[in-house]
């Protein structure tokens with residue numbers, strides 16, 4: 001069984017992709033379920049519209065999709081109530097993108113939103129890998145400040161910070177690694193040094209194709225039990 005833990009849907013400025021297109025890709029590649037979240041402008045500005053679209057897709061294909069909401073922390077109280085609205089309606093996590101949303105990953109601006117997230121036993125996915133705004137050590141800082149939250153390190157800091165990934169997460173229990181965009185050698189080294197328990201398969205569709213992203217896991221990890229954890233068990237644990 002394969003769950004793709006990171007996909008985007010919607011008509012954005014740059015990215016345009018429909019649920020049917022993703023489902024076609026999933027069927028072609030034996031992917032049973034996908035976690036979906038909004039695209040570009042809906043992540044940056046029009047959060048409510050983006051979240052509503054994702055919730056509609058989940059409603060329409062409830063056996064295939066799991067929704068993650070997004071909220072720009074600059075919206076303050078309004079953003080917090082938007083996150084509550086979505087999570088109370090059944091969305092299973094939060095996707096934050098400090099580069100697109102215009103803040104430093106560990107800035108105190110995001111604390112009130114994370115304090116709210118502490119009340120839910122659901123993960124927070126952070127884009128990482130972009131210079132200055134989205135670094136692995138900034139995520140470590142948040143993971144230490146909010147030990148009750150499980151954080152997913154988006155793209156495991158590819159491409160600019162792949163060297164920091166392992167040292168930044170050493171000894172930290174609440175950081176998980178998304179495999180999208182990473183190369184098989186790096187995925188293997190995360191598995192070897194941190195463990196398959198912390199690695200989660202994601203494609204970042206439509207920016208990457210599912211077949212290549214799946215193949216990378218099979219190259220990086222030959223152990224079937226570990227593959228099962230990466231392909232579905234770890235994420236299932238986080239969103240149950």
Ligand SMILES: [Zn+2]
Nearest residue numbers: 006007008204
């Ligand atoms: Zn993404």
